[in-house]
Amino acid sequence: MTHVRFDHVGFTVADIDRAVAWYTRFLQSEPLAVRKGWDAGYSAEMIGYPGCVIDWAYFALPGDARLELVRYVQPAGATVDMETFRIGNGHLCLTVDDLGAELDRLRDFATLRTPTPVRIPTGPNAGGLGAYVRDPDGITIQLMQAPAAGTAARAVAS
Template sequence: MARLHHMGITVSDMASAVEFYRELTGGEVIGPLEKSGPAVEAATGYPGIVITLSFVSFDEGSTVIELAEYRNGSGERIQPDTGRAGVAHPAIVVDDIDATLARLAERGVRALSQPMTATAGPLEGYRYVYVLGPDDVRVELLQEPHRPTVVHPPSTATH
């Protein structure tokens, strides 16, 4: 059985990225931690690299976003447009998409559209919208569809 352990996002400003994802998820922040040395160089393929890592853990610890700031990396920025091959985005489930958008708007974060509702596929019934996070990373916000509560009649079996 496989499961996603975490999603890593390379950032240019650790403090603003940590604040954004902590505010969005209500998660616990672990870090920052500085990593360097032969093992980090071997794992990343970058000789002499120094990385600052922070982790935002939420959903009772089952979901983690790893934020990595490569302090002496190339400094080149990708174009994080989701229409480009190889670009990824986190999709975060929130309780109330409208309240979340209002809270983010107070911080200057803008949505790319009005929230929409998926009409087919595995997200059918979910409300969704993309916002631009730090470094213009697109972050998808999802609100689960309201499902009626199933009421089971009392059992009439005897024991």
């Protein structure tokens, strides 16, 4: 495959209004667009659900990427097991400047998988910090804080 850039990542949500409110607070930015009752024929054909009707919203992510949230109206959406070890589940990873401060900010409205940042001792992110949080639908978002300058090289060497 020859690809030229990353475009977007999409998540199916149970309630578009709740998801837009949550991601607006989480990302600290308004959506680029929100559409309800989208029933464009090309969408249904591309997705593979004849007669498909969706509600959707787009948010800007760093770079030129976007986050797409989709609620299926027709066919009606169904809940799946959102545990991260389940095959097929994915996650979004964002890098932040101060992971501790972000977890403090998120504590009131996100589900934190760990109460404090976890130090990463080895590998390509050695010396950095990481944490997983979940949105109201159980979608996993990984937050990473890059290691301090020179920390990664020392951690990998040890």
